[in-house]
Amino acid sequence: ISPVELGDKAGEFSEGSVAAFTFDGQVYGVPYAVENLAIIRNADLVDSTPATFDEMIEMGKEAGVEYPFVIQVGEEGDPYTMYPFQSSFTGPVFEQNDDGSYTSDLAIGGAEGEAFAEWLKEKGAEGVLSTAISYDVAVDAFKNGNSPYILGGPWMLADFEGMNIAVDPIPAAGPMDGVPFLGVQGGFISAKSENSLLANDFLVNYVGSEEIQDELYSIGNRLPALNASADKAASDPLMAGFQAASEGGFPMPNIPEMGAVWTFWGKTEAQIIGGDDPVNTWNKMISDIQAELGQ
Template identity: 70%
Template structure:
Protein backbone atom coordinates (compact mmCIF):
# COMPACT_ATOMS: atom_id res chain seq x y z
CA UNK A 1 0.00 0.00 0.00
CA UNK A 2 1.16 3.51 -0.62
CA UNK A 3 2.85 5.23 2.25
CA UNK A 4 0.63 7.43 4.37
CA UNK A 5 -2.35 5.07 4.38
CA UNK A 6 -1.99 3.80 7.95
CA UNK A 7 -3.87 0.80 9.31
CA UNK A 8 -5.97 3.04 11.57
CA UNK A 9 -6.97 5.20 8.60
CA UNK A 10 -7.92 2.18 6.51
CA UNK A 11 -9.89 0.73 9.42
CA UNK A 12 -11.85 4.00 9.65
CA UNK A 13 -12.67 3.67 5.94
CA UNK A 14 -13.83 0.10 6.54
CA UNK A 15 -16.11 1.21 9.40
CA UNK A 16 -17.65 3.91 7.23
CA UNK A 17 -18.15 1.56 4.27
CA UNK A 18 -19.84 -1.03 6.47
CA UNK A 19 -22.13 1.46 8.19
CA UNK A 20 -23.05 3.28 4.98
CA UNK A 21 -23.39 0.34 2.65
CA UNK A 22 -23.13 -3.03 4.34
CA UNK A 23 -26.22 -2.52 6.51
CA UNK A 24 -28.34 -1.00 3.73
CA UNK A 25 -31.07 -3.47 2.80
CA UNK A 26 -31.41 -1.83 -0.59
CA UNK A 27 -27.85 -2.89 -1.42
CA UNK A 28 -26.91 0.69 -2.34
CA UNK A 29 -23.47 1.95 -1.37
CA UNK A 30 -23.77 5.35 -3.03
CA UNK A 31 -23.31 7.21 0.25
CA UNK A 32 -19.84 5.71 0.57
CA UNK A 33 -18.54 6.17 -2.96
CA UNK A 34 -17.29 9.75 -2.84
CA UNK A 35 -13.90 8.99 -1.36
CA UNK A 36 -15.59 6.84 1.34
CA UNK A 37 -15.89 9.89 3.58
CA UNK A 38 -19.59 10.05 4.33
CA UNK A 39 -20.60 9.66 8.00
CA UNK A 40 -23.31 7.09 8.64
CA UNK A 41 -26.69 8.09 9.95
CA UNK A 42 -28.73 6.13 12.45
CA UNK A 43 -27.63 2.81 13.96
CA UNK A 44 -24.18 2.13 12.53
CA UNK A 45 -22.97 0.00 15.45
CA UNK A 46 -20.41 -2.53 14.25
CA UNK A 47 -18.80 -5.76 15.39
CA UNK A 48 -15.28 -6.22 14.05
CA UNK A 49 -13.05 -9.27 14.25
CA UNK A 50 -9.33 -8.64 14.58
CA UNK A 51 -6.27 -10.33 16.00
CA UNK A 52 -4.01 -9.11 18.80
CA UNK A 53 -1.41 -7.68 16.40
CA UNK A 54 -3.89 -5.29 14.80
CA UNK A 55 -6.00 -4.54 17.87
CA UNK A 56 -4.11 -1.39 18.97
CA UNK A 57 -4.53 0.33 15.59
CA UNK A 58 -8.18 -0.69 15.36
CA UNK A 59 -8.83 0.64 18.87
CA UNK A 60 -7.53 4.02 17.70
CA UNK A 61 -9.72 3.92 14.59
CA UNK A 62 -12.76 2.76 16.58
CA UNK A 63 -12.41 5.60 19.09
CA UNK A 64 -12.22 8.19 16.31
CA UNK A 65 -15.19 6.63 14.50
CA UNK A 66 -17.30 6.56 17.66
CA UNK A 67 -16.52 10.18 18.46
CA UNK A 68 -17.40 11.31 14.94
CA UNK A 69 -20.59 9.30 14.48
CA UNK A 70 -21.95 8.39 17.90
CA UNK A 71 -22.04 4.75 16.82
CA UNK A 72 -20.22 1.98 18.67
CA UNK A 73 -17.56 -0.48 17.54
CA UNK A 74 -17.10 -3.79 19.33
CA UNK A 75 -13.67 -5.30 18.69
CA UNK A 76 -13.49 -9.07 19.10
CA UNK A 77 -9.91 -10.37 19.31
CA UNK A 78 -9.44 -13.79 17.72
CA UNK A 79 -6.60 -16.06 16.68
CA UNK A 80 -5.84 -15.07 13.08
CA UNK A 81 -5.42 -18.70 12.02
CA UNK A 82 -8.99 -19.44 13.08
CA UNK A 83 -10.76 -16.38 11.64
CA UNK A 84 -11.28 -17.78 8.16
CA UNK A 85 -13.15 -20.92 9.24
CA UNK A 86 -15.13 -19.13 11.95
CA UNK A 87 -16.22 -16.38 9.58
CA UNK A 88 -17.40 -18.90 6.98
CA UNK A 89 -19.32 -20.89 9.55
CA UNK A 90 -20.94 -18.06 11.46
CA UNK A 91 -21.85 -15.78 8.57
CA UNK A 92 -23.39 -18.72 6.73
CA UNK A 93 -25.69 -19.10 9.73
CA UNK A 94 -26.59 -15.42 9.90
CA UNK A 95 -24.15 -14.63 12.69
CA UNK A 96 -20.57 -13.39 12.92
CA UNK A 97 -19.15 -9.87 12.63
CA UNK A 98 -19.95 -6.96 10.34
CA UNK A 99 -16.25 -6.71 9.40
CA UNK A 100 -13.33 -9.08 9.69
CA UNK A 101 -9.64 -8.73 9.03
CA UNK A 102 -8.36 -11.28 6.53
CA UNK A 103 -6.02 -12.23 3.70
CA UNK A 104 -6.71 -11.84 -0.01
CA UNK A 105 -6.37 -15.55 -0.73
CA UNK A 106 -9.52 -16.19 1.32
CA UNK A 107 -11.53 -14.30 -1.28
CA UNK A 108 -12.52 -17.11 -3.64
CA UNK A 109 -13.91 -19.28 -0.86
CA UNK A 110 -15.73 -16.35 0.73
CA UNK A 111 -17.39 -15.31 -2.54
CA UNK A 112 -18.29 -18.90 -3.45
CA UNK A 113 -20.03 -19.27 -0.10
CA UNK A 114 -21.76 -15.89 -0.31
CA UNK A 115 -20.43 -14.58 3.00
CA UNK A 116 -18.89 -11.28 1.85
CA UNK A 117 -20.31 -8.16 0.22
CA UNK A 118 -18.70 -6.17 -2.60
CA UNK A 119 -17.58 -2.66 -1.70
CA UNK A 120 -17.31 0.60 -3.64
CA UNK A 121 -14.12 2.57 -3.01
CA UNK A 122 -14.98 5.43 -5.34
CA UNK A 123 -12.28 8.09 -5.43
CA UNK A 124 -10.62 6.36 -2.47
CA UNK A 125 -9.28 3.65 -4.77
CA UNK A 126 -6.58 6.06 -5.95
CA UNK A 127 -4.99 5.93 -2.49
CA UNK A 128 -4.12 2.26 -2.82
CA UNK A 129 -1.51 0.38 -4.81
CA UNK A 130 -3.09 -1.22 -7.88
CA UNK A 131 -1.90 -4.70 -6.93
CA UNK A 132 -3.68 -4.46 -3.58
CA UNK A 133 -7.01 -3.66 -5.24
CA UNK A 134 -6.51 -6.42 -7.81
CA UNK A 135 -5.86 -8.93 -5.04
CA UNK A 136 -9.31 -8.28 -3.56
CA UNK A 137 -11.10 -8.23 -6.93
CA UNK A 138 -13.23 -11.16 -8.08
CA UNK A 139 -15.17 -11.15 -11.37
CA UNK A 140 -14.71 -7.41 -11.65
CA UNK A 141 -15.94 -6.55 -8.14
CA UNK A 142 -13.86 -5.46 -5.15
CA UNK A 143 -14.62 -7.40 -1.98
CA UNK A 144 -11.93 -6.25 0.43
CA UNK A 145 -10.38 -3.03 1.69
CA UNK A 146 -6.59 -3.60 1.59
CA UNK A 147 -4.19 -2.22 4.16
CA UNK A 148 -0.91 -4.13 3.77
CA UNK A 149 1.15 -5.83 1.06
CA UNK A 150 3.95 -8.25 1.77
CA UNK A 151 6.32 -10.14 -0.49
CA UNK A 152 9.74 -11.74 -0.41
CA UNK A 153 12.94 -9.78 -1.07
CA UNK A 154 16.66 -10.05 -0.51
CA UNK A 155 17.53 -9.28 3.10
CA UNK A 156 21.15 -8.14 3.34
CA UNK A 157 23.48 -8.05 6.33
CA UNK A 158 25.04 -4.62 5.79
CA UNK A 159 28.10 -5.53 7.85
CA UNK A 160 28.93 -8.28 5.35
CA UNK A 161 27.83 -6.64 2.08
CA UNK A 162 27.57 -2.90 1.55
CA UNK A 163 25.82 -2.76 -1.82
CA UNK A 164 22.79 -4.08 -3.67
CA UNK A 165 23.58 -6.81 -6.23
CA UNK A 166 22.49 -6.11 -9.80
CA UNK A 167 22.06 -9.75 -10.82
CA UNK A 168 21.95 -13.18 -9.22
CA UNK A 169 25.49 -13.90 -10.37
CA UNK A 170 26.65 -10.59 -8.86
CA UNK A 171 25.04 -11.56 -5.55
CA UNK A 172 26.78 -14.92 -5.47
CA UNK A 173 30.14 -13.33 -6.33
CA UNK A 174 29.69 -10.69 -3.61
CA UNK A 175 28.65 -13.40 -1.18
CA UNK A 176 31.79 -15.38 -1.93
CA UNK A 177 33.90 -12.26 -1.40
CA UNK A 178 32.37 -11.90 2.07
CA UNK A 179 34.13 -15.13 3.08
CA UNK A 180 31.15 -16.54 4.97
CA UNK A 181 29.98 -20.15 5.07
CA UNK A 182 27.22 -19.43 2.55
CA UNK A 183 27.30 -16.96 -0.31
CA UNK A 184 23.49 -16.85 -0.25
CA UNK A 185 20.73 -18.50 1.76
CA UNK A 186 17.28 -19.57 0.61
CA UNK A 187 14.98 -22.12 2.19
CA UNK A 188 14.73 -25.10 -0.14
CA UNK A 189 14.11 -28.33 1.72
CA UNK A 190 13.91 -31.83 0.32
CA UNK A 191 10.72 -31.09 -1.64
CA UNK A 192 11.68 -27.62 -2.84
CA UNK A 193 9.84 -24.36 -2.15
CA UNK A 194 8.02 -23.03 -5.25
CA UNK A 195 6.65 -20.01 -3.36
CA UNK A 196 10.04 -18.74 -2.24
CA UNK A 197 11.75 -19.62 -5.54
CA UNK A 198 9.04 -18.04 -7.68
CA UNK A 199 10.87 -14.74 -8.40
CA UNK A 200 13.73 -16.71 -9.96
CA UNK A 201 11.18 -18.60 -12.06
CA UNK A 202 9.59 -15.39 -13.31
CA UNK A 203 13.00 -13.98 -14.16
CA UNK A 204 13.16 -16.71 -16.82
CA UNK A 205 9.81 -15.59 -18.25
CA UNK A 206 7.99 -18.64 -16.88
CA UNK A 207 5.18 -17.43 -14.58
CA UNK A 208 2.44 -19.84 -13.56
CA UNK A 209 -0.27 -18.32 -15.78
CA UNK A 210 -0.39 -16.21 -18.91
CA UNK A 211 -1.74 -12.67 -18.53
CA UNK A 212 -4.02 -10.57 -20.69
CA UNK A 213 -2.97 -7.13 -21.92
CA UNK A 214 -4.81 -5.54 -18.97
CA UNK A 215 -2.82 -7.59 -16.48
CA UNK A 216 -5.59 -10.05 -15.61
CA UNK A 217 -4.73 -13.73 -15.58
CA UNK A 218 -5.89 -16.40 -17.98
CA UNK A 219 -6.19 -20.13 -17.30
CA UNK A 220 -3.30 -20.89 -19.69
CA UNK A 221 -0.17 -22.19 -18.01
CA UNK A 222 3.07 -20.36 -18.81
CA UNK A 223 5.54 -22.24 -16.64
CA UNK A 224 6.52 -24.82 -19.24
CA UNK A 225 8.03 -24.55 -22.67
CA UNK A 226 11.48 -23.24 -23.49
CA UNK A 227 11.53 -20.69 -20.67
CA UNK A 228 10.43 -23.23 -18.10
CA UNK A 229 13.07 -25.67 -19.29
CA UNK A 230 15.73 -22.97 -18.98
CA UNK A 231 14.65 -22.33 -15.41
CA UNK A 232 14.77 -26.05 -14.60
CA UNK A 233 18.25 -26.28 -16.08
CA UNK A 234 19.36 -23.30 -13.98
CA UNK A 235 18.05 -24.97 -10.82
CA UNK A 236 20.05 -28.09 -11.61
CA UNK A 237 23.21 -26.06 -12.25
CA UNK A 238 22.85 -24.11 -9.01
CA UNK A 239 22.33 -27.33 -7.10
CA UNK A 240 25.42 -28.88 -8.66
CA UNK A 241 27.42 -25.77 -7.77
CA UNK A 242 26.25 -25.94 -4.16
CA UNK A 243 24.51 -22.56 -4.27
CA UNK A 244 21.11 -24.19 -3.75
CA UNK A 245 20.94 -26.99 -1.21
CA UNK A 246 17.94 -29.18 -0.35
CA UNK A 247 19.39 -29.60 3.15
CA UNK A 248 18.65 -25.92 3.86
CA UNK A 249 15.13 -25.54 5.22
CA UNK A 250 13.54 -22.43 6.74
CA UNK A 251 14.91 -22.85 10.27
CA UNK A 252 18.42 -23.66 9.09
CA UNK A 253 18.48 -20.69 6.71
CA UNK A 254 17.21 -18.22 9.33
CA UNK A 255 19.59 -19.46 12.03
CA UNK A 256 22.56 -19.32 9.66
CA UNK A 257 21.77 -15.73 8.67
CA UNK A 258 21.28 -14.74 12.32
CA UNK A 259 24.72 -16.19 13.07
CA UNK A 260 26.39 -14.11 10.34
CA UNK A 261 27.04 -17.08 8.07
CA UNK A 262 25.83 -15.31 4.90
CA UNK A 263 25.39 -11.73 3.73
CA UNK A 264 22.14 -12.50 1.85
CA UNK A 265 18.93 -14.39 2.48
CA UNK A 266 15.77 -14.55 0.39
CA UNK A 267 12.87 -14.09 2.77
CA UNK A 268 9.94 -11.99 3.91
CA UNK A 269 9.09 -9.33 6.49
CA UNK A 270 8.24 -12.08 8.99
CA UNK A 271 12.01 -12.66 9.38
CA UNK A 272 13.10 -9.09 10.08
CA UNK A 273 12.32 -8.96 13.81
CA UNK A 274 14.43 -12.07 14.49
CA UNK A 275 17.39 -10.59 12.64
CA UNK A 276 17.13 -7.22 14.36
CA UNK A 277 16.83 -8.95 17.76
CA UNK A 278 20.09 -10.72 16.90
CA UNK A 279 21.73 -7.32 16.46
CA UNK A 280 22.03 -7.48 12.68
CA UNK A 281 21.71 -4.26 10.69
CA UNK A 282 19.70 -5.32 7.66
CA UNK A 283 18.80 -3.72 4.34
CA UNK A 284 16.05 -4.92 2.01
CA UNK A 285 16.97 -5.20 -1.68
CA UNK A 286 15.03 -6.20 -4.80
CA UNK A 287 15.47 -9.83 -5.81
CA UNK A 288 18.12 -9.93 -8.55
CA UNK A 289 17.31 -11.57 -11.84
CA UNK A 290 18.70 -15.01 -12.61
CA UNK A 291 17.18 -15.38 -16.07
CA UNK A 292 17.44 -11.89 -17.52
CA UNK A 293 13.86 -10.72 -16.95
CA UNK A 294 12.48 -8.96 -13.88
CA UNK A 295 12.23 -11.19 -10.80
CA UNK A 296 8.63 -10.87 -9.57
CA UNK A 297 7.70 -12.54 -6.26
CA UNK A 298 4.23 -13.53 -5.16
CA UNK A 299 2.46 -10.82 -3.15
CA UNK A 300 0.25 -11.30 -0.13
CA UNK A 301 -2.35 -8.64 0.68
CA UNK A 302 -4.27 -8.23 3.92
CA UNK A 303 -7.36 -6.17 4.45
CA UNK A 304 -10.94 -6.05 5.70
CA UNK A 305 -13.98 -7.98 4.49
CA UNK A 306 -17.61 -7.00 5.07
CA UNK A 307 -20.17 -9.67 5.93
Protein backbone atom coordinates (compact mmCIF):
# COMPACT_ATOMS: atom_id res chain seq x y z
CA ILE A 1 0.00 0.00 0.00
CA SER A 2 1.01 3.62 -0.52
CA PRO A 3 1.13 6.44 2.02
CA VAL A 4 -1.85 8.80 2.17
CA GLU A 5 -1.52 12.57 2.34
CA LEU A 6 -4.11 13.81 4.83
CA GLY A 7 -2.74 17.35 4.92
CA ASP A 8 -4.78 19.75 7.06
CA LYS A 9 -7.55 17.14 7.18
CA ALA A 10 -5.54 15.09 9.72
CA GLY A 11 -6.68 17.32 12.57
CA GLU A 12 -10.34 16.63 11.75
CA PHE A 13 -10.04 12.95 12.71
CA SER A 14 -9.71 11.50 16.18
CA GLU A 15 -6.08 11.22 17.23
CA GLY A 16 -6.28 7.49 17.85
CA SER A 17 -7.76 6.76 14.43
CA VAL A 18 -4.89 8.48 12.63
CA ALA A 19 -2.31 6.83 14.91
CA ALA A 20 -3.75 3.44 13.98
CA PHE A 21 -2.75 4.01 10.35
CA THR A 22 0.65 5.54 11.13
CA PHE A 23 3.78 3.47 10.54
CA ASP A 24 7.35 4.80 10.59
CA GLY A 25 6.03 8.33 10.66
CA GLN A 26 3.79 8.02 7.60
CA VAL A 27 0.01 7.64 7.38
CA TYR A 28 -1.21 4.70 5.28
CA GLY A 29 -5.00 5.02 5.37
CA VAL A 30 -8.00 7.27 5.82
CA PRO A 31 -10.04 6.17 8.85
CA TYR A 32 -13.81 6.11 8.81
CA ALA A 33 -14.84 4.19 11.95
CA VAL A 34 -13.55 3.37 15.42
CA GLU A 35 -14.75 0.53 17.63
CA ASN A 36 -13.78 -0.38 21.15
CA LEU A 37 -14.88 -2.22 24.24
CA ALA A 38 -16.75 -0.63 27.14
CA ILE A 39 -18.80 -1.74 30.11
CA ILE A 40 -22.38 -2.41 29.08
CA ARG A 41 -24.58 -2.09 32.15
CA ASN A 42 -28.07 -3.36 32.92
CA ALA A 43 -29.57 -0.16 34.30
CA ASP A 44 -32.44 -2.08 35.89
CA LEU A 45 -29.96 -3.92 38.13
CA VAL A 46 -27.32 -1.26 38.94
CA ASP A 47 -27.26 2.50 38.60
CA SER A 48 -23.58 3.09 37.81
CA THR A 49 -20.20 1.57 37.07
CA PRO A 50 -17.58 2.36 39.73
CA ALA A 51 -14.07 3.53 38.91
CA THR A 52 -12.30 0.35 40.02
CA PHE A 53 -12.77 -3.30 39.13
CA ASP A 54 -13.15 -4.49 42.72
CA GLU A 55 -15.82 -1.87 43.43
CA MET A 56 -17.68 -2.96 40.31
CA ILE A 57 -17.61 -6.59 41.46
CA GLU A 58 -18.96 -5.60 44.88
CA MET A 59 -21.76 -3.60 43.31
CA GLY A 60 -22.46 -6.50 40.97
CA LYS A 61 -22.76 -8.89 43.89
CA GLU A 62 -25.24 -6.56 45.57
CA ALA A 63 -27.48 -6.90 42.51
CA GLY A 64 -28.24 -10.42 43.73
CA VAL A 65 -28.00 -12.24 40.40
CA GLU A 66 -25.86 -15.19 39.27
CA TYR A 67 -22.80 -13.31 38.05
CA PRO A 68 -21.53 -9.95 39.36
CA PHE A 69 -19.83 -9.38 35.99
CA VAL A 70 -19.25 -11.40 32.82
CA ILE A 71 -16.36 -11.34 30.39
CA GLN A 72 -15.61 -13.85 27.67
CA VAL A 73 -12.44 -15.87 28.26
CA GLY A 74 -12.89 -19.35 26.82
CA GLU A 75 -10.49 -22.27 26.91
CA GLU A 76 -7.98 -20.47 24.66
CA GLY A 77 -8.21 -17.11 26.46
CA ASP A 78 -9.23 -13.82 24.89
CA PRO A 79 -6.46 -11.24 25.29
CA TYR A 80 -8.25 -8.65 23.15
CA THR A 81 -11.20 -8.59 25.54
CA MET A 82 -9.00 -8.86 28.65
CA TYR A 83 -6.69 -6.08 27.48
CA PRO A 84 -8.49 -3.11 29.12
CA PHE A 85 -7.75 -4.64 32.50
CA GLN A 86 -4.19 -5.50 31.52
CA SER A 87 -3.59 -1.97 30.23
CA SER A 88 -4.25 -0.65 33.73
CA PHE A 89 -1.13 -2.56 34.80
CA THR A 90 1.18 -2.55 31.77
CA GLY A 91 0.07 0.17 29.36
CA PRO A 92 0.66 -0.52 25.63
CA VAL A 93 1.78 -3.88 24.27
CA PHE A 94 4.80 -2.31 22.55
CA GLU A 95 6.66 0.88 23.33
CA GLN A 96 5.37 3.87 21.37
CA ASN A 97 7.07 6.65 19.45
CA ASP A 98 6.10 10.27 20.00
CA ASP A 99 3.63 10.09 17.09
CA GLY A 100 1.81 7.13 18.67
CA SER A 101 3.26 4.53 16.31
CA TYR A 102 4.73 1.37 17.82
CA THR A 103 8.32 0.22 18.09
CA SER A 104 9.25 -3.48 18.19
CA ASP A 105 10.13 -3.29 21.89
CA LEU A 106 7.74 -5.42 23.96
CA ALA A 107 6.25 -3.51 26.91
CA ILE A 108 4.19 -6.10 28.81
CA GLY A 109 6.96 -7.79 30.79
CA GLY A 110 8.69 -6.87 34.03
CA ALA A 111 7.05 -6.16 37.36
CA GLU A 112 3.96 -4.64 35.74
CA GLY A 113 3.28 -7.73 33.67
CA GLU A 114 3.84 -9.96 36.68
CA ALA A 115 1.36 -7.88 38.70
CA PHE A 116 -1.26 -8.36 36.01
CA ALA A 117 -0.57 -12.11 35.95
CA GLU A 118 -1.06 -12.28 39.71
CA TRP A 119 -4.34 -10.38 39.32
CA LEU A 120 -5.51 -12.94 36.75
CA LYS A 121 -4.69 -15.78 39.14
CA GLU A 122 -6.50 -14.06 42.03
CA LYS A 123 -9.66 -13.33 40.03
CA GLY A 124 -9.64 -16.83 38.60
CA ALA A 125 -9.45 -18.31 42.10
CA GLU A 126 -12.34 -16.07 43.17
CA GLY A 127 -14.44 -17.27 40.24
CA VAL A 128 -14.76 -13.76 38.81
CA LEU A 129 -12.82 -14.85 35.70
CA SER A 130 -13.43 -18.28 34.22
CA THR A 131 -12.38 -20.13 31.08
CA ALA A 132 -15.88 -21.66 31.11
CA ILE A 133 -17.31 -18.28 30.07
CA SER A 134 -17.30 -18.06 26.28
CA TYR A 135 -18.71 -15.21 24.18
CA ASP A 136 -22.10 -16.89 23.87
CA VAL A 137 -22.28 -17.74 27.58
CA ALA A 138 -21.42 -14.15 28.54
CA VAL A 139 -23.94 -12.60 26.13
CA ASP A 140 -26.72 -14.97 27.20
CA ALA A 141 -26.06 -14.33 30.88
CA PHE A 142 -26.31 -10.58 30.42
CA LYS A 143 -29.28 -10.76 28.06
CA ASN A 144 -31.20 -12.94 30.50
CA GLY A 145 -30.62 -10.59 33.44
CA ASN A 146 -28.11 -12.86 35.17
CA SER A 147 -25.35 -10.24 35.29
CA PRO A 148 -25.48 -6.47 35.71
CA TYR A 149 -22.25 -5.87 33.77
CA ILE A 150 -20.60 -7.23 30.62
CA LEU A 151 -17.43 -6.07 28.89
CA GLY A 152 -18.34 -5.79 25.22
CA GLY A 153 -18.45 -3.77 22.03
CA PRO A 154 -21.11 -2.13 19.85
CA TRP A 155 -21.49 -5.41 17.96
CA MET A 156 -23.35 -6.75 21.03
CA LEU A 157 -26.04 -4.07 21.10
CA ALA A 158 -28.38 -5.90 18.75
CA ASP A 159 -28.47 -8.81 21.23
CA PHE A 160 -29.61 -6.46 23.98
CA GLU A 161 -32.31 -4.65 22.04
CA GLY A 162 -35.24 -3.77 24.28
CA MET A 163 -33.18 -3.87 27.48
CA ASN A 164 -32.60 -0.83 29.68
CA ILE A 165 -28.84 -0.55 29.22
CA ALA A 166 -26.11 2.06 29.55
CA VAL A 167 -22.50 2.13 28.34
CA ASP A 168 -19.73 3.24 30.70
CA PRO A 169 -15.93 3.58 30.77
CA ILE A 170 -14.00 0.51 31.90
CA PRO A 171 -12.98 0.44 35.57
CA ALA A 172 -9.30 0.09 36.43
CA ALA A 173 -8.00 -3.21 37.77
CA GLY A 174 -4.48 -1.86 38.31
CA PRO A 175 -2.87 1.47 39.19
CA MET A 176 -3.50 3.12 35.79
CA ASP A 177 -6.66 3.80 33.82
CA GLY A 178 -8.14 0.78 32.09
CA VAL A 179 -8.34 1.54 28.37
CA PRO A 180 -9.23 -0.70 25.42
CA PHE A 181 -7.70 -1.36 22.07
CA LEU A 182 -9.04 0.90 19.34
CA GLY A 183 -10.04 -1.01 16.23
CA VAL A 184 -10.01 1.40 13.30
CA GLN A 185 -11.55 0.81 9.89
CA GLY A 186 -10.49 2.79 6.85
CA GLY A 187 -9.50 2.91 3.20
CA PHE A 188 -6.10 2.31 1.64
CA ILE A 189 -4.36 3.04 -1.65
CA SER A 190 -2.72 0.19 -3.53
CA ALA A 191 0.96 0.70 -4.29
CA LYS A 192 0.08 -0.44 -7.83
CA SER A 193 -2.58 2.24 -8.32
CA GLU A 194 -2.29 3.93 -11.73
CA ASN A 195 -3.71 7.17 -10.38
CA SER A 196 -2.68 7.53 -6.76
CA LEU A 197 -3.46 11.25 -6.69
CA LEU A 198 -7.08 10.63 -7.66
CA ALA A 199 -7.31 7.77 -5.16
CA ASN A 200 -5.88 9.99 -2.42
CA ASP A 201 -8.40 12.72 -3.22
CA PHE A 202 -11.26 10.17 -3.18
CA LEU A 203 -10.29 8.82 0.24
CA VAL A 204 -9.49 12.13 1.91
CA ASN A 205 -12.22 14.34 0.50
CA TYR A 206 -15.01 11.83 -0.18
CA VAL A 207 -14.64 8.97 2.32
CA GLY A 208 -13.32 11.53 4.79
CA SER A 209 -16.26 13.88 4.29
CA GLU A 210 -18.85 14.48 6.98
CA GLU A 211 -21.67 13.30 4.69
CA ILE A 212 -20.07 9.93 3.96
CA GLN A 213 -18.87 9.36 7.52
CA ASP A 214 -22.43 10.04 8.73
CA GLU A 215 -23.79 7.53 6.22
CA LEU A 216 -21.22 4.86 7.12
CA TYR A 217 -22.18 5.28 10.78
CA SER A 218 -25.87 4.79 9.97
CA ILE A 219 -24.98 1.53 8.18
CA GLY A 220 -22.36 0.08 10.53
CA ASN A 221 -23.27 1.55 13.94
CA ARG A 222 -19.58 2.24 14.62
CA LEU A 223 -18.36 5.58 15.96
CA PRO A 224 -17.10 7.72 13.05
CA ALA A 225 -13.41 8.62 12.92
CA LEU A 226 -14.22 12.15 11.76
CA ASN A 227 -14.72 14.30 14.84
CA ALA A 228 -17.70 16.24 13.47
CA SER A 229 -19.55 13.02 12.63
CA ALA A 230 -18.54 11.40 15.92
CA ASP A 231 -20.00 14.32 17.85
CA LYS A 232 -23.34 13.83 16.10
CA ALA A 233 -23.27 10.07 16.68
CA ALA A 234 -22.62 10.73 20.36
CA SER A 235 -26.08 12.24 20.67
CA ASP A 236 -27.03 8.58 21.15
CA PRO A 237 -26.17 7.90 24.83
CA LEU A 238 -24.88 4.41 24.01
CA MET A 239 -22.47 5.76 21.39
CA ALA A 240 -21.47 8.52 23.79
CA GLY A 241 -20.59 5.80 26.28
CA PHE A 242 -18.37 3.97 23.80
CA GLN A 243 -16.75 7.29 22.87
CA ALA A 244 -16.00 8.04 26.54
CA ALA A 245 -14.56 4.55 27.02
CA SER A 246 -12.28 5.02 24.01
CA GLU A 247 -10.48 8.03 25.47
CA GLY A 248 -6.81 7.24 25.99
CA GLY A 249 -7.24 3.88 24.23
CA PHE A 250 -4.37 2.28 22.36
CA PRO A 251 -4.67 1.65 18.61
CA MET A 252 -4.42 -2.02 17.80
CA PRO A 253 -0.70 -2.50 17.03
CA ASN A 254 -0.25 -2.54 13.26
CA ILE A 255 3.29 -3.94 13.23
CA PRO A 256 4.29 -7.46 12.12
CA GLU A 257 5.66 -8.24 15.58
CA MET A 258 2.11 -8.32 16.96
CA GLY A 259 1.61 -11.72 15.34
CA ALA A 260 4.12 -13.27 17.74
CA VAL A 261 2.21 -11.84 20.71
CA TRP A 262 -1.15 -13.33 19.68
CA THR A 263 0.50 -16.76 19.36
CA PHE A 264 1.15 -17.05 23.10
CA TRP A 265 -0.95 -14.38 24.81
CA GLY A 266 -4.42 -15.88 25.11
CA LYS A 267 -3.31 -19.39 26.07
CA THR A 268 -1.07 -17.95 28.79
CA GLU A 269 -3.91 -15.94 30.31
CA ALA A 270 -6.21 -18.98 30.25
CA GLN A 271 -3.56 -21.11 31.96
CA ILE A 272 -3.10 -18.56 34.74
CA ILE A 273 -6.84 -18.11 35.25
CA GLY A 274 -7.05 -21.89 35.42
CA GLY A 275 -4.54 -22.05 38.28
CA ASP A 276 -1.00 -22.13 36.83
CA ASP A 277 1.78 -20.21 38.60
CA PRO A 278 1.22 -16.59 37.44
CA VAL A 279 4.75 -15.17 37.44
CA ASN A 280 6.52 -18.17 35.92
CA THR A 281 3.82 -18.69 33.31
CA TRP A 282 3.76 -15.01 32.32
CA ASN A 283 7.55 -14.76 32.13
CA LYS A 284 7.69 -17.90 29.98
CA MET A 285 5.26 -16.19 27.61
CA ILE A 286 7.50 -13.13 27.46
CA SER A 287 10.53 -15.34 26.72
CA ASP A 288 8.60 -17.23 24.03
CA ILE A 289 7.47 -13.99 22.36
CA GLN A 290 10.97 -12.54 22.44
CA ALA A 291 12.38 -15.75 20.98
CA GLU A 292 9.80 -15.57 18.20
CA LEU A 293 10.82 -11.96 17.57
CA GLY A 294 14.51 -12.84 17.64
CA GLN A 295 15.17 -10.49 20.54
